[in-house]
Amino acid sequence: MTVPVIIDCDPGHDDALALLLAAGDPRLRLLGVTTVAGNQTLDKTTRNAQRMLALAGASAVPVAAGCDRPLVGELDVAADIHGESGLDGPDLDVPVAPVAGEHAVELMRGLIADSPEPVTLIPTGPLTNVAMLLRTHPAARRNLRRIVLMGGSTARGNTTPYGEFNIVTDPEAADVVLRSGLPVTMVGLNVTHQALATPEVIAGFRAIGTRLGDVCADLMVFFAGAYLRTFGIPHPPVHDPIAVAAVIDPSLVRTVTAPVAVELAGAYTRGATVVDLHHRTGRPAATEVAVGLDVDRFWPLLRAAVTNLG
Numbered sequence: 001m002t003v004p005v006i007i008d009c010d011p012g013h014d015d016a017l018a019l020l021l022a023a024g025d026p027r028l029r030l031l032g033v034t035t036v037a038g039n040q041t042l043d044k045t046t047r048n049a050q051r052m053l054a055l056a057g058a059s060a061v062p063v064a065a066g067c068d069r070p071l072v073g074e075l076d077v078a079a080d081i082h083g084e085s086g087l088d089g090p091d092l093d094v095p096v097a098p099v100a101g102e103h104a105v106e107l108m109r110g111l112i113a114d115s116p117e118p119v120t121l122i123p124t125g126p127l128t129n130v131a132m133l134l135r136t137h138p139a140a141r142r143n144l145r146r147i148v149l150m151g152g153s154t155a156r157g158n159t160t161p162y163g164e165f166n167i168v169t170d171p172e173a174a175d176v177v178l179r180s181g182l183p184v185t186m187v188g189l190n191v192t193h194q195a196l197a198t199p200e201v202i203a204g205f206r207a208i209g210t211r212l213g214d215v216c217a218d219l220m221v222f223f224a225g226a227y228l229r230t231f232g233i234p235h236p237p238v239h240d241p242i243a244v245a246a247v248i249d250p251s252l253v254r255t256v257t258a259p260v261a262v263e264l265a266g267a268y269t270r271g272a273t274v275v276d277l278h279h280r281t282g283r284p285a286a287t288e289v290a291v292g293l294d295v296d297r298f299w300p301l302l303r304a305a306v307t308n309l310g
């Protein structure tokens, strides 16, 4: 039986790969895609989601734009990593379907309400839309199976010393989601940094021999240059598709249950995910935290999805 999912994203190079994995793996049923400001402004992340779905032959999947800034404070995009368009690198010239006329939160609410089976929500950007859904439509919880999010870290961050971009961009939204009482799985940098787009990995996508295979390779080539320039890391971690892979095949990602708090007030640590792996604080262990990845089985999964899309 296929798992009904909604991807809430901020494409973004790795979000683009996550969308292809969700659209191309037969074990998922992609009900809809919602977009949020993060890696780039909302207009750009929305257009990028539309373009990736069009390239994947999945233009029938509804796309709705959501929040254009975090709940508190201002938006700081990641143009240094994803470029001015948010998907710099490949040629993505493709006609796109119109976005849904409704707000992302309304599209999520409707898709969840209408689904005959509980829906899995896979956020791969800041959690602004998801927090707004939980606050404005609490009844949606009744048909939400779980939330498997890419964000946070059990160790250091990438945007501040202890803050990961999705959480740092909107810490209040992350706090709402992690305190929601819903089953949440956090796939953080400590795991996603094991999925590195090396030249061999990129060659594997080029070898698929399709436009989509080349788009994936070109996305990763650009991403690699950005990571080398910004972090001195030669091979970029593809964060977001790991969250999707964890829904497709839970055996790919090892998790532990632990208390996770979002730092909201720290002068130097705002947006950090404080993971009590050793249960020393006595706080409830409410979050599934990813601590391991079978990376050798991950890449074939993504290549197979891209190949399926033709």
Ligand code: RIB
Binding pocket: 010, 012, 013, 014, 015, 038, 039, 124, 125, 126, 150, 158, 164, 165, 166, 239, 240
């Ligand atoms: O920190 C990595 C995360 O932030 C990824 O989701 C990337 O796309 C950016 O949104």
Ligand code: CA
Binding pocket: 009, 010, 011, 012, 014, 015, 039, 124, 125, 240
């Ligand atoms: Ca993202």
